Amino acid sequence: MLVDKVIEAFKNEGLPKIALFCLNENTGGNSFWEKYGFEVMDEAVTWAMRFID
DSSP: OHHHHHHHHHHHTTOSOOOOOOOTTOHHHHHHHHHTTOOOOSSOOOOOOOSOO
8 A cells, every 4th residue: 555655665764753634524534544553643733724614
């Protein structure tokens, strides 16, 4: 799978971690990343400015 290749390439480059952005309501996407071993980051804050409610 492409994700496996990307993760392996990042590891080989010596990157300490991969961070990605997935909306809370995207339950399928969040489940996908969780199954890959990704965890919710508590050392980061996401900032946004909404123009439309």
